[in-house]
Amino acid sequence: MTNTHTDLRLQPNYPVWHPFTPLMGASTELEVVKAEREFLHLAGGRVLIDAVSSWWVNLHGHGHPAIAEAISKQASTLEHVIFAGFTHQPAVTLAQRILDILPGAHSKVFYSDNGSTAVEVALKMALQYWHNLGTPRTSIIALSGAYHGDTFGAMSVADRNPFNAPFAPLLFEVQQLDLTPTDDIWAPLDGSDQHTIQQMEKILAQSKPAAFIYEPLVQGSAGMRFYKAALLTRLLELAQQHQVITIADEIMTGFGRTGPLFASEHLTKNTPELSPDIICLSKGLTGGFLPLGVTTCKDHIQQAYRQEDIMATFFHGHSFTANPISCAAALASLDLLQADHCSAQRQQLSASLASFTQSLQAHPAIAHVRHLGCVLALEWKSSDKTGYFNEARHRLYQWCIDRNVLLRPLGNVLYIIPPYCISEDSLQRVYAVIKELLAELQ
Ligand SMILES: Cc1ncc(COP(=O)(O)O)c(C=O)c1O
Structure with missing residues (x-):
């Protein structure tokens, strides 16, 4: 697909001030033009998996027709x-x-x-x-x-x-x-x-x-x-x-x-x-x-x-x-x-996260991994203090974005909290990206 899109951020005097984002330095905002289920469609054709439910708000997938x-x-x-x-x-x-x-x-x-x-x-x-x-x-x-x-x-x-x-x-x-x-x-x-x-x-x-x-x-x-x-x-x-x-x-x-x-x-x-x-x-x-x-x-x-x-x-x-x-x-x-379908989705998601948690236990690069319901968090071993300002976040974030997965680490803590409708295929893609990153860091 030809990219005919003009990057919004290249406008002279880009007028928007983004949350939790330094004004100094290169901005890295990606333009989303459409979203459905767990997918964010970017200008230019790329499609990302939203594995953080857009700041933890989305439950049933983007653009759910009933809502x-x-x-x-x-x-x-x-x-x-x-x-x-x-x-x-x-x-x-x-x-x-x-x-x-x-x-x-x-x-x-x-x-x-x-x-x-x-x-x-x-x-x-x-x-x-x-x-x-x-x-x-x-x-x-x-x-x-x-x-x-x-x-x-x-x-x-x-x-x-x-x-x-x-x-x-x-x-x-x-x-x-x-x-x-x-x-x-x-x-x-x-x-x-x-x-x-x-x-x-x-x-x-x-x-x-x-x-x-x-x-x-x-x-x-x-x-x-x-x-x-x-x-x-x-x-x-x-x-x-x-x-x-x-x-x-x-x-x-x-x-x-x-x-x-x-x-x-x-x-x-x-x-x-x-x-x-x-x-x-x-x-x-x-x-x-x-x-x-x-x-x-x-x-x-x-x-x-x-x-x-x-x-x-x-x-x-x-x-x-x-x-x-x-x-x-x-x-x-x-x-x-409250529909049975959603309970089933949450159970499947929780079971999938539980088995991914299991597969990460005792990994040498990971200090902690925890899972509860539809939330999974893994804490990278780091010589810096665990917390938001841990520098690992830049690398972890970019690694995942480059592979079309949106995970927004809190410092050296990478977490998954996806919409309940996420497919097992998408979850496997998210896990694979994390596992590739772990292998890379070893
Ligand atoms: C536990 C908790 N309380 C309050 C808030 C603030 O919510 P809002 O960002 O909608 O103001 C958040 C946001 O992340 C939160 O996680």
């Missing part, structure tokens, strides 16, 4: 309306569908625009809960390695790292617990976990924190880092004993990524009382088609807002709150997610 059709239908019926003083069926139906599948009895759904705003809403909802009760609590407990988004509240409860360093003086203080990663979420507690538990006990003995926020069992941006279910169980028990509001950030883990629909279910299937008080969702919510965030809460949280006093109102909202088109996309995506 595209729901969007088109909704756009020509009601595209948007102010959500204060007005309501609409897609928002109400979606809220009920979400409440029906969440772990624990949640009673309200608050809409926003993306993952970061869902977290901001959660933090503000928890803090104002205490304010409304007349017993203010203002501190938040968070985990080391955490990432909750790029707005100020979300940055404040994240790990303090080079990403948020320029804003450090403006971020509010949090009480951070040290977290030790594991490759097996079911491993028994050890000394380092006891240390985390003791930190939590000390904080609770000395203060009355408002909330505890956590990514359940898998910290995505930290490098698909796992931590132990037994540790999270103990931390949640302690939080509950001290009436600390528990906030699960399921933005990455939600909608089946770790096996069950929500990662919290790994715990709640045996101990339902450990369901979080507040849950944040986004990313896969619309199947990866449109931005939408939701923050849900249990009944006692919203009860603190049911007061005659107008000042007990939750004064928070976004112009596009509960956008009907986004809600329609989410409803279509949930239909797909």
